[in-house]
Amino acid sequence: MAPTAATHRVRLAVADDLAYLAEIELAAAALFPDADLPALLRLVSTPESALAAAQRERRLWVAEHHGEVAGFALASSKGECGYLDEMDVHPDHGRRGIGRSLVGAVQGWARAGGLRSLNLTTFAHLPWNAPFYASMGFRQLRNDELCPLLADALAAQRAAGLRQRVAMRQVFERHDSIVAILV
Template sequence: MAAAAHIRLAAADEVPRLADIELAAAALFPDTDLPALLRLVSTPEPVLAAAQREARLWVAERDGELAGFALASRNGECAYLDEMDVHPDHGRRGIGRALVGAVQGWARAGGSHSLNLTTFAHLPWNAPFYASLGFRQLRDDELCPLLADALAAQRAAGLRQRVAMRQVL
């Protein structure tokens, strides 16, 4: 039986390997949701390196290899799950749930009142997954400026059926 994933803060030397996880996860999305060009784009390494130095980047390690990661940020009393990816080879084993749990713990410990994210509304491993963890889809009139801007930028990049979600901590 395979070991459960171990969730921990990322080490600096692991940052360059996270793009491979993100791109492998992006390959799961239908072309209608994630345009082909966006399948080739990952979070810039300097962004991940800064998050690693600031202790807001977690990795999931399973069977001696990196299986996923989560990137978070904070603005005032709100925390944000900016990116979360699990390599398809390690999917459906609770790794995403464990990564979100690490971010929730970080957000609570830092005094955040909520954890926010944007995701696809209709894909089972997106909004329905987050709803199972206690996140609620936000109406347009509930969006803070950061979430409204994020959704607008995602739509401008060609992403469709995107929604913002929040969990009160």
């Protein structure tokens, strides 16, 4: 059954939402096989100070399902590039299109902000990771296509014990020439 707007909604986070996000992140981490996510990383969540800064800067979204905060997406940007830094859905609310809606909100933010691309790192082999993002328009990058930020992120993830990680990118078309013609 396809999700409908009545089952969940995505909105910018407010300060009161922050208290729920660590629980969502840790519950989502429990879904990963032990070989992919070391035990220590299952106990670590994004610092509340980083979430609070993102909330104030309007780059943190939450999804509500039946009035309950069910997931979140955290983004950042550097220059003309956007980054989906984190996206988690609580397993109790999974498989309802919530993750797709959260990623869609970040894609909309990136486009509206005039960013050239949206980038992320993820597991290559898990169906709810790289294949999911590919279905939303992201393409896996070769090593020679990595910007320094993505190369550093992958190196840090390998150093932390994460394996089979890849970087992905979605490039947004520029319509500058169309605007110039219309003006």
